[in-house]
Amino acid sequence: MKNEGIYPNMLFPTTNDIHDEALIEHFRAGMGHKLLAITPSFPFFFIGKIRDVVEDHVVVDVETVPNQELENRRWYIHVHNIELFFIEREEGPKIPELNDEIF
């Protein structure tokens, strides 16, 4: 698609658009599955079930983060803030169970 605006030579969708869309689709396909997402900002990682994808935000029913205070609630995580992720599926490896049991 040719853009008629201030960047007339730019073609849309851009590579970034395609990249983001693929990510969104991938998360959408993972709805109902368990997600491990690592982010560069606090609280740094999330484990929980993907509930929905709203535009480019992944909606996660978070079970585990590093701090108990932030667990068991719904988080909206922007795909740009996810540096690394893994969606657990039946055939693949399992996300480790993290619990507070000391022994």
Place this chain on the structure above:
Amino acid sequence: MKRYYHVVAIPIRIVLNNFGNYNPDGMMYVLKENESKVKELVRKNPFTPVDLVQPLVIRANEGDTVEILFENKLPFATGMHFQDVDYDVMDSDGANVGFNDSTLVDYGEKIVYRFQAHHQGAFHFGDLGNPSSTEKGSNVNGLFGCLFVQPRGSWWTDPVTGKPMNSGVFADIHHPFLPDRREYAWIFHDEMPTLDLTGNPPLNPITNQPGESTHAVNYRYEPVENRVRLIEEGVVCPDCDGEEVHHDSWVFGDPATPILRGYVGDPAVIRVVHGGVKETHVFHYHVHQWFRDNTNPESEIIDSQSISPQSWYDVEPLYGLGSLHGAIGDAIIHCHLYPHFAVGMWGINRVFNTFQDGSQCYPNGVPIKALQPLRDRPVPPKPTKEKPGYPNFIPGKVGFKAPRPPLGIIGGRNMTELERNAAVPNPRPGAVFADPCGNVENPPVVEYNISLIELPIIYNRQGWHDPKGRIYVLDEDLDDICSGKKEPEPLVIHAPAGSCLRVNFTNRLPSIADGDAFQLVTRTYEVGMHIHYVKFDVLVNDGANVGWNYDSSVLPGETIRYEYFADTELKAWFFHDHLFANYHQQHGVFGAGVIHSRFSKFFDSKTGEQKLHGTQLTGQHPFIPDYRDFTLMVQDFSLIYDKEGRPLNPPQFPGSEDDPGLFGVNYRNEPLQFRLEHDCDPAYSFSSYVNGDPVTPILHAYEEDTLRIRLLQGAHEESHSFNLHGLKWKEQRPDIESRFISQTHIGISESFTLETHLPQSGDYLWTFETEEDLWNGLWGLIRAYDEEVDFLIPLPDKEAPPKRTKPLPNCTGEPPEKAKVVNPPLNAPANAPVKKFDIVAFHTPITYSKWGEHDPFGIVFALRKDMDDILSGRKNPEPLIIRANRGDIVEVSLTSYLEFEKFPFQDGIWPYPPVKEQAFYPPSVRISLHSQLISYDVKTSAGETVGFNFDQSAGPGETVHYKWFVDLPLGACGLWDMTDIRNHRSLGTFGMFIAEPRGATFLDPYTLKPVTTGNHVIIRQPFLPDIREFGIVMYDGARLVDKQEQLIVDPIAGFLLPGEDEEGDENPEVDTYDFGSRGFNYRTERLINRLYENADLEKLFSSKTHGDPSTPVFESYAGDPIIIRLVNPSERRRSHTFHLHNHYWNIDENEITSQVKSFVGEMVAGKAVDLPLHYGAGGFYEYPGDYLYRSGNIRWDIEQGMWGIMRVHSERKRHLPPLNYGKRD
């Protein structure tokens, strides 16, 4: 904005506390508007502290221009030198340096200083007109103050009246869009001459000997010795002993020292400044934590921090006053060095939970001053009869010890009605008025049963022992430790973040501690367990007895429940007793907890069983690489005896705080005097082949393991310098941009986690590197195995190591084989460029100054090509400085030309500078060269013969080869010899290696020819402008003689204006580690020589009068990019501050968000820093002139010659080509 202050320097009587201790010859800066008022108040109140007699604190905003009209009313030329601001050195330096115009003024004269503040902070100002260290000097008598620079747009009001203010130590800071905050000045200072109410030197009422030197905050100190007198006289608390109630306001009322008042949750900043002259203190603040660097939120979270003279930092407590859990009450703030604490260097942060309008009183009837709420915070509730607020719900009795807390003591009392009204909804033992674990639903609970016991502790194989060791133990280990089945070590407990910790603490100590050569009989009848870092209810759970809080200790046989919460991974935290700490912490009353990442588990490294305590564990985590977890706790003032029961380094009289005893790590030491097995050669003192393994901790791991070393100091007063040889770690562990270091200064209660990994097998030396520490046994090993051993499990996430194919090495009594260098060295690509250095070590006289000070017995490292010039006298040696670039392999050939007959003390007793526990240790004729930070195989190229590594030293005529790899542009790295720390280092066996960026070449600044060594070079790179590089090697502990070949006993020989101190002594107390001469780059410029030539103090730093100093004069042109490489590879334990006038830099050269400062604190053995100057030579305005670089220690560095000049030219000089000259060619 432009701000004006009219400041006057005046003589003033300073009354330091309500007991009438005073300094009759005090000096202070004061605003002109307060001058007559303060004089009148002091005249009317000769025996009580006057509020206006406090260090001058003035304020400005970032970007402001400040104009100071300075007026001198002191009988010598003086001025105001400001740190960290930008000014013209010709008119506003507050000094008289080099060829500058003097900006000091005589009595009765005035001068205007103008400067701009371009960054925020707490900038020290002080006098440089009278740098004498004695009681006749200016700084020691109080002539210092601070400029606090706020965010742009700020204004400030008085916290009591709410009105605008021009000066004062406490203010409320307001801003259009930043939160309001409390601002408190906490200005440490030491050694102020002090008399008691009768005009005599204060005596300690227990020993009847002269008291300790004054250690104060904001011209106030509150020593235990005054308060004890009230007990002795039966005025208060007849059943008390003394130390346990030192901080108890129920007994004595509030102290004269600062009380930092606020409401719970208030944002706050404590501006911590060192205005004193000598000691490095440790600021500790109960209940609260802060970022080590408050401009870098990725820096470490800490709760104790060292500070050396003329330096500063900001403490911004996370979550505001009362911390995360809203703890109300009195949080004590103190210097953690116990003798300083005891002598009065403490105050209180008082956190109220009810509104104070001035109508309330403390329990003793003293009115509570009004406290304005911050504008953007809710007004706290008014006190009511049912809920009177802190401290008026506590059922104490004035004149008696604070009450015990409700609920906590097993078998103790319940709450009163007022307490119940003040309590949290679910009060329980250890959590009554704040709920530390309440932020989390059902957190995991970890419970420990801990007792404090007394038992003998043996420190080494020679039978050095403490017959009255006192240690924390887990109750389940009590029998094994008391029966000798388990060796005593500091108790280290472990838990994952997010845990609620419960400790049942039992006092099993005898209630009387007997007298001996070190100490007098003391009734240590109650003790506690005070903790750092974690969250807790300070009123009932502090393990202390502070202000109007409860006394949360227990009597013998009693048990108390403490509760803490670790809200995040807090690394290692310190615990100790707070009731009789000054009496018995040095006996071993300390331990640590380690809070690991949540979901971590810990295993015994030998058996693999899960475990929650120990100094060596294996940590495992589902995401984070598994690691070895080691804890080292250093200690001094260890009161130990030899095998025959003779006290080691006893004080002159029992009860003296004058540096008694020796040292330990984890209750062990390995003195070098006992490690002379092979031909009495110190070169093999660290060799396990020759002398066996040390009894100090050997930290076991496999090669390529990740390590977390928890470094803490358990006792008691000294600074130490931890060095890890062959390894490095990130200075700020959470910040990946942080620089690498391999050394850290540590003071008591500080805590560091050093995360590193073992690149390959071998023995890595850890040391507390200053001479006296190392000599007395503060060192050990990290042993990395390449093959399986049966006492160490592999890390759970790593493959098992190969099966053992060769036996472990044993002590043979013989030196190991000579090292064969590995080719290529560790991490180096095979085709890396190779840089070769042919280095020789030899004896040569060194001329230290133009005044004739010299070392006739010097030993230097030099390039072989320079050896003849040095020996023939054509070249006066300088410390060897060599450079290589990132990616280079460095091949060093080191040849020894040492001769036994050329050493000054061939009988094996090195008398000066002295160390504690002198012993036979003959000079070694072997030599080695150890480098910090860069990469090498420790078995062959560490430049030291350690553990079961190969011999890496060279005997006379021998050459040893090392291969290093410059894996990163690490900048300054210290270089030093490790064959004989007693007979070599004072003579000059040190230098600097600089790991430069890739592509750099080095030019002589005068000839522009390529050079391989030198302290001033131009760094030329293909893509960057030229940079001038100044290499500064700070040293101390030198043994110099004068023109008449007479030994110079510094610091005493260098005193300006000597006189008698308050005790009538001509020479004040000089610790072993203060002895020796000092300066930069084998040069010194002792001011005493200048004073003999011209008695005018004002001209001491003037080149017009005295010519340039002997120390390096570093030349440049205004605006030249400059990087300073600064190391201290020498030996004494006294920390120095380095300061450069009118220039500043990021404190971490790799981290652009790091703080900007004009000084480097805690310069001690092994410190290495890189200082890229902001804006280059001449600072922000590129003003030409002479800029002083110097120590910040008035006592005893500056007058002893630790200063020099950075000269910035305005016009082209024939001898100095400009930067980039001829570059295009």
